[in-house]
Amino acid sequence: MVKFWRSSTARFILLVFGIELILAGGMTLTLRSLTRAALEQDAQVFAEGLTRDVRTAYVEQGRVGARNFSALRLLFSEGRTPVLLMIDKEGRPLFGNLMRWPAGLRAGWNEADLARAGPDQVDAIGVLVTRLPGGERLLAGQALENDQRLSGIVDRATGTALIFALPLALFAAFAAVRIINARVDDINATAKAVSEGRLSRRVSLDGSGDTFDRLALTLNTMLDRIESLISELRIVTDGLAHDLRSPLTRLKVRLDRAETEQNPAARSTAIALANEEADRLLAMLTTALQISRAEAGIGQDHFETVDLSALAHDLAELYAPLIEDRGFELQTDIAPDVAVRAHRELMVQAIGNLIDNALKYGASPIQFMAGQTATHAWVEVRDRGIGIPPTQRAEALRRFGRLDPSRTGFGAGLGLSLVQAVARLHGGTIELGDAKPGLIIRLSIPL
Amino acid sequence: MTQKILLVEDDTTTADFIVKGLHEQGLAVDHAKTGRDGLFHATDGSYDAIILDRMLPGMDGMAVLGAIRAAGIATPIVILSARSAVEDRVAGLTAGSDDYLTKPFAFAELLARLRLLMRRATAGPANAVETALTCEDLDMDLLSRKVKRNGRLLDLQPREFRLLEYLIRHKEQVVTRTMLLEGVWDYHFDPGTNVIDVHVSRLRKKIDAEGESPLIHTVRGAGYRLGARE
Numbered sequence: 001m002v003k004f005w006r007s008s009t010a011r012f013i014l015l016v017f018g019i020e021l022i023l024a025g026g027m028t029l030t031l032r033s034l035t036r037a038a039l040e041q042d043a044q045v046f047a048e049g050l051t052r053d054v055r056t057a058y059v060e061q062g063r064v065g066a067r068n069f070s071a072l073r074l075l076f077s078e079g080r081t082p083v084l085l086m087i088d089k090e091g092r093p094l095f096g097n098l099m100r101w102p103a104g105l106r107a108g109w110n111e112a113d114l115a116r117a118g119p120d121q122v123d124a125i126g127v128l129v130t131r132l133p134g135g136e137r138l139l140a141g142q143a144l145e146n147d148q149r150l151s152g153i154v155d156r157a158t159g160t161a162l163i164f165a166l167p168l169a170l171f172a173a174f175a176a177v178r179i180i181n182a183r184v185d186d187i188n189a190t191a192k193a194v195s196e197g198r199l200s201r202r203v204s205l206d207g208s209g210d211t212f213d214r215l216a217l218t219l220n221t222m223l224d225r226i227e228s229l230i231s232e233l234r235i236v237t238d239g240l241a242h243d244l245r246s247p248l249t250r251l252k253v254r255l256d257r258a259e260t261e262q263n264p265a266a267r268s269t270a271i272a273l274a275n276e277e278a279d280r281l282l283a284m285l286t287t288a289l290q291i292s293r294a295e296a297g298i299g300q301d302h303f304e305t306v307d308l309s310a311l312a313h314d315l316a317e318l319y320a321p322l323i324e325d326r327g328f329e330l331q332t333d334i335a336p337d338v339a340v341r342a343h344r345e346l347m348v349q350a351i352g353n354l355i356d357n358a359l360k361y362g363a364s365p366i367q368f369m370a371g372q373t374a375t376h377a378w379v380e381v382r383d384r385g386i387g388i389p390p391t392q393r394a395e396a397l398r399r400f401g402r403l404d405p406s407r408t409g410f411g412a413g414l415g416l417s418l419v420q421a422v423a424r425l426h427g428g429t430i431e432l433g434d435a436k437p438g439l440i441i442r443l444s445i446p447l
Numbered sequence: 448m449t450q451k452i453l454l455v456e457d458d459t460t461t462a463d464f465i466v467k468g469l470h471e472q473g474l475a476v477d478h479a480k481t482g483r484d485g486l487f488h489a490t491d492g493s494y495d496a497i498i499l500d501r502m503l504p505g506m507d508g509m510a511v512l513g514a515i516r517a518a519g520i521a522t523p524i525v526i527l528s529a530r531s532a533v534e535d536r537v538a539g540l541t542a543g544s545d546d547y548l549t550k551p552f553a554f555a556e557l558l559a560r561l562r563l564l565m566r567r568a569t570a571g572p573a574n575a576v577e578t579a580l581t582c583e584d585l586d587m588d589l590l591s592r593k594v595k596r597n598g599r600l601l602d603l604q605p606r607e608f609r610l611l612e613y614l615i616r617h618k619e620q621v622v623t624r625t626m627l628l629e630g631v632w633d634y635h636f637d638p639g640t641n642v643i644d645v646h647v648s649r650l651r652k653k654i655d656a657e658g659e660s661p662l663i664h665t666v667r668g669a670g671y672r673l674g675a676r677e
Binding site for chain 1: 551606632634635636637638641642645646649667668
């Protein structure tokens, strides 16, 4: 129980309850004081009217006129109990329904307790006291008995309202907590389902765009990302497992052969071949890891200003002898002063892969170009090989997406997906086109 | 005097393989299995080089590296790591290691780098700016950037000049393809194909005139070595 009262739910209930109570109390108290003010105002207005009328009668027709008028007014009391008394200069009562002038009245508005002439007992009255031109004094007003009863009713009603407000406030507090808990529970259930492996579960949205909806949306976006990463990872591991199987088998066969080989020369050849196979495997693993890291956005904090023109020249120079040795021709067209914010080493690797790809699968001449548009810097490699048909281009960029099943070369099926991952890391794109014949690959990254 | 190496590595298979290889090269090896042991051995200061695994139980390799350097021990250190990312390599080098090698590696690669570091350490600080390098009958003038073999002027491209300069500076040592890619091109990537071999073979053709004994030798399974035929 102690634990419950320390929970945020309990605190929230108390908070809502308190606020409800303060609001209800404030409202009824305000109502009460407003009613009282209105009643007093009404009594004052009546007293002023009566005083004015009696004074007019007095001015026009003297004491007698005033007395006759007063008698008439006392008769037609308009549902109130009027109080009226006029006294002369010496303080003797002249007429009215009070027996004597109450003590302690001052000029102006008074509220007092006093006895009236007649059967009635002590009453509260509200009267206006004025002096007439002839020296007489006049008090005019009404008994406040009715008003006080009304005021009492208002007070009791206020009390009752407050008593009813108590459970209502409590109910409102619990209702509010229930609404919030329901949405939090939904999020909770989703998180639980996801952690139990149901990765496709999402938090439901009510479309209101409120804080909970925004939280749910953020969570769903996060879950989408997690799901896609995991399925990517599954593809990578499946692809790796699949692609590692054949080189590993070859490696094993070669090692077996080396073991049984008696001829020293043949033996060392077998070992060298096994070594080559191992290198190929390592290169594949390294590339697969690089792709994963780039796709996870790792490395963005290592961006620097890279002179793409210089880098392209450097790479062209690095590959030129090899390209020439293979009997290919390399044509370069590199625009000067192209600079980008980039991860230098990954850019080197990506561009190297493009050239390597052309060298492996293309035909001479290889064209290597770099330049910039208003928004992007680009590097393009064209070859005159058989190219890739438009329908297979997406497949070519997919991890381990090998177009030609006979291709079991170095880092097979990963070269272009690494380029794509690097492009994405830089917020750029990789486009495949047709050089008629041959392949155009263009890597663009924003300036 | 036998050179002494400290190996800090928790994986027994890797450690045995390295220890055996180093012994075969006539080097003495002490092997520590934990970071704490490694640090204890290293502080003795009698080693010519330290091979330090990055992931160690108890005390992380990077922490050991930091502690060794903080203790003022300048012994050359090669970090071994299964993490190949550029960021990790940079972190290792800035923390005070002298070289960084990614697992798995060829033993020849480790040996080449180790020998390079030990030679650099014993050579002491680079003396007055060198203006000329020589190896056998090869003369390199670093100021006029002219190279002569047997008095005959060689026509080298700027990159070929740097490649040869690197080889001469490491003459009689095995340099691997990765070392060349790093030292001459400043690339830390895998070019996929052996682009370096083509550069070396071109340089070789320019250096060796007919009848001259070859100076650049291919070391099988490792890389290249510049020097007289052994």
